[in-house]
Structures are given as C-alpha cells and as structure tokens.
Amino acid sequence: MITLPRLMLAALLLVGGYTFVVAPRVAAETGPAVRWETKRVEPRPTFTPGPSPSRQVTFPPAGKAFFGVFTSRGPADLTEYDGFAAAAGKQPQVMMFAQGWAVAKTFDRQPFDRITNRGMLPMLAWEPWNFRSESKQDRQRGEQPDYKLSKITGGAYDPYVKAWAEGIKNLGYPVAIRFAHEMNGYWYPWCESANGNRKGDYVAAWRHVHDLFRDAGARNVIWVWSPNVAYDGSPPLQQLYPGDAYVDWVGLSGYYGTGGLEAYQTFDQIYRKTLTEVRNISKRPVVVTEVAATDAAGRKAEWITDLLKTLPKHPEIIGFLWYESVKETDWRIAATPAASKAFAAGIAQPYFTATYSPDMVPRTAARSTP
Template identity: 55%
Template structure:
C-alpha cells in the first residue's frame, strides 16, 4: 500500500484518538471525580467519630435526636453514598449542614456495605436508607407498568424467598452500633412500585404482612439500632387508604410523607399545609408516632419556589409533631434542587438558620421515637 500524506494523517489521528480514549479521557474523568470529592469533603468533611472507633467522643450523650422542640433538615440525593457533591452544594447554598442523608438501595443491585453507610455517618449525618424491594434497572417507562415485577411480589417477601438477603442487612445494620433509619418500601399507597397493593398482583393486607415479616427478622438478629420509617406518599384520588397499610406502632418508629409542589397534575401553587396536612390528619387517626417529611421539593417554573420555601418554614413550628424535613436535592423531570435561584437559596438559608434546626446529629445520640 502506497504511503501518502492523507494516510499518514489518518493513522496519526487514529493513534491520537486511541490515546485520548483509553489514556487521557479516563485520567481527566478521574481527576474531575477527585476534584468533586475534594470540594465535597471541604464542605462536609468526614470527621465524626463512630462508636466502634474506641474514642472518648463516642460516649453516650443523654439527650435525644431531635430533642424536644427541635427538628432536623436533611437531604436526599440521587448519587447516594457514591458522591456527596449535591449534599455539599446544599450545605454551601443554604449554610446548613444536613443532619440526615437519605439514599436509595434496591434489593437486586445493592448488598449491605458498612463502608458506604459509615461514609455518611462520619460526615455527621444520620443515614436513612430508602430500602426498595425491586430491580430499579428494570423499571418500565410506562407509569402503569412500573410496579409490575413478579419476582418482588409481596407474597414472595412473606413466604421467605428473600429472608437470606434481609438477614444479611439486619446483621450488617446491627454491626454498625449506631442508629440507621430504614425507610422500607415507601409510597406503598400508590401504584408505581412492585410492593404497592394496587400493582404486581398483590393483595390487600399483604403489605402489612411483608413489613412485619422483615421487621421480625431484624428483631431476631438483634438489630435494635434500626429505626423503622413507614412512609406513604401524600394521599390523592384513588390512592390506597393509609390505615389499612399501617403495620402498627410496635413495628414503626417514625412515620413519613412524600410530597412536592409542582408535580404533574399539581402544577398550581399549593402551600406546604395544603399539600401535607390532609394526609397528616389522616394518619393521626391511627398513630401518634413522630412525623418526618421524607421527600419534599418545589418547582420554580412559576417563579414561586422562594415563596413556597418561606411558607414551609413559617408552617413547621406550628406542626410540632413534624420532627424533620428531607429536601430532594436532585433533578428528576424537574430541577428540585434548592439553589435553582438566589432567591430560593436565600429563603432556605433564612428558614434553616432558626435555632430549632441547629442540633447536630451524633452517632451515640438515641433517636426520638415518640
């Protein structure tokens, strides 16, 4: 083959492209990841001493978290324990160090990882795990089919098919020696998850049976540091009534609610109370357990996000049974992150600066359960 200038240039280009693809690009990406991790560590440094570190700071304090009259503010990010960038951005934009960090773990992909949970706790944040019995990678795009995963029917949890997996998590949680919140099978009053009684050929009453079965495995292992968070979506037309889904006070430590201003079908402005209080009233008919807003966010599509945040912080002191709020610091269809505008960041900064949100979480502090 005759060597020509165009062929030499093409060969050189191929060599350069190969070098970039397999050498330079991964190195640049790794550098970006390291830089992002360094920025996150600068804002949320891993400094907290854990109980198994055998340090005087790990001695048991006498108060509870949150203390009477106090409430916490946490974050829920999509990156979970792999990347604390969004949590750090939240802290930087609001001036508030989140006391709770929520992240998802599904039963198909995620096995117990003490190191991952410790990374949360060492940054001074209570780990809250949205523990999801499904395969999130097989999620159907059609909303009505999203909850159809026969492998994860409630009957299979009840009959013991997942007992070995559940037990491995129970033993792992027990080994941590500090509280870990388990938000098991949330938003069960809808239809979009395989554990909802409206989906996946599940039957009425099976959700409570499944919850109690999983809880009993933790009890048998002795994982008393698990804090059980029963967390429906805010009620809506055709949602499953909450009372029939409640496992009972003996099986629940905190109750939760998910709700957003600006989701499809709820684009019109709704105050914090209008969004949450009907469901809060409904669940207060059968339990007095402390309430956590386990997912919340607000759209800025109409320019009213800052107004909504201000309203939330005005309302919370009047709802003393709400002991915590967890902001969804992520983009999912809508950009729910707190810093979508300087006005929304400023509103959150002002609200979160109140003294009632200033208690730190520490691993040795017992969680308030009533």
C-alpha cells in the same frame, strides 16, 4: 555444596519472585474491586461513649426539628450534597440514599460510614425491586413479579434480608430504614394496588422484614414507614399501617409541582389531609422524608419560605429531607440564588438548630414540649 550465603540468596530470589511475579497475578485475577477497596475504604467511625441511659438526649431534642437531604447519587457522589450544604449555609443532620434489592446484592458498610463520618444520621431508602428495569409508565413500572409482597413474606428473600440485618447490626451506630416507601401508590412493585398484590400483603411483608432484623439483634434501626401524601383514589392508610410496635417514625412524601399538583399549593394544602389521617392511626412522630418545589411558575423561593414558616406550627413533624436533585425538574435549592437565600433564611430559625450525635436516642413520641 549448600552454604549459608547461597541459602540467603535463594530466600531473596523467592521473595522477589513473589513480589514481581505472583503478586501482580493475584491482583489481575481478583480485579479492580480489590484495588478500589484499598484506595477508597472509609475509616470506620469511632465514638465516645454517650451519657447514661437516664441522661440520654433525644434526636431531635424537644422543641427542635432536624433538616436533611436526599440526593440521587447519595454518598457515592457528594457533588449534590456539597452544593446543598453550601446553599443552606450549614450541614444537614440526616442524609438519605436509595438502594434497590436487585442492584445492591450484598451489604456494604461504606455508604453508611461516609454519612456518619460527616456527622449525619444515615437513612436508607430500601427498595425491593429492580429499578434498572422499571417502565417509564407509572401503571407499568410496578409490575415486577419477582418482587411480589407474598414472596417477601414467604421467605424468598430471607437470606438477603438477614445478611443486611447482620451488616447493619455490626455498624455499631444508628441507621434509619425507610422500607418500601409510598406503598399507597401504584407505581412500585410493593404497592398493594400493583403487581398482583392483595389487601393485607404490605403489612405482612413489613412485619416479616422487621422481625428478621429483630431476630438478628439489629436494635440500632429506626423504622420509617413512609406513604405518599393522599391523592384522589389513594387507599386509606389504616389498611397499610403495620402498627406502632413496628414503626418508629412516620415519613411522608409530597412535592409542589409533581403530576397533578402543578398549580401552586402551600405546604399545608398538600399535607394537611394526610397529617390528619396519620394522627388518627399512629402516635409516632412525622418526618417529611421527601419534599421539594418546582420553579416553573417562578414561585419556588416563595414556597420554601412558606414551608419553613409552617413546619414549626406542626409539633408532630420532627424533621424534613429536601430532595436535592434534577429529575422531573430541577428540585435543587442550589439551582437559583433566590431558592438558596430562602432556604438558608428559613433554617436559620432556632427551631432548626438540632444537632446529631450517634449516642442520641430517636424521639418516638408524636408530640413533645420544650
């Protein structure tokens, strides 16, 4: 005979059976990724509505410049970031991290949330290649036929790009995208002088990706077009520039101490020619998206001091990002007390007192007055 006590006992056994038999099986079948999400998921940023459009503040404000950081591990491992902030004596306003298309196959908002939750603008170095299979030789590392520019323009990666456009749109805060950087080189598959690409292919691919984001309604993107500083034999930037309608910031990469630049050169000596070329093709402001210095000759601190004295003399440059990592050499400011001291002293200038908030709008004019 079925009685109420027996029904209650059966229900308890059923719940207990799920808890101790079914639930462990589900966890085992879905794997550690589910547990990783549960333990490490970042809280989504929440923002107080900013001022009305007529009163919005630009980032960086007129008469100021920001400083940022680029590390090899990005927000996945903040060790290098923490060392940089400690050496600088204050927090940067921008953090850049890299994602290769072949590895970051699905959109994940967590890296962006981690950066934004720390009060910084996320900048994504978005790279259409498989960096895990790159050759160690510059002339060969750009040969990846799967990532020819014509394939991007032809729509082979449209589903992928559209998925990221939707993901970034749904973040609800600004993101800078540095797409296919250093295109005037020969060491990446998206360079026109590599991988069977042809003249005009880069601009077509850039505009295609940009338009897919526009069509998806991803209006929260700051588009950063970022060539390498000019070198002997590099192509003219005019043929690679998508146009001001497709670009918000012009980024530049240049180091003291990379191949061919081992002799001491000041910031102006490294950047002057390219800044002049940019001035002739674009009205957009400039961001130094990668910069660092070697200490091989013991002049790293001297170079940092020169950098931070020189930048305020270039009102078209609205910010810079230091590469705080060990790669070809130890580029970190945290590597030595002298470099840390020089950097901290330089960014203590009022010129580098910009602050960031997600309700700011990016400054998109090359020059502004305080």
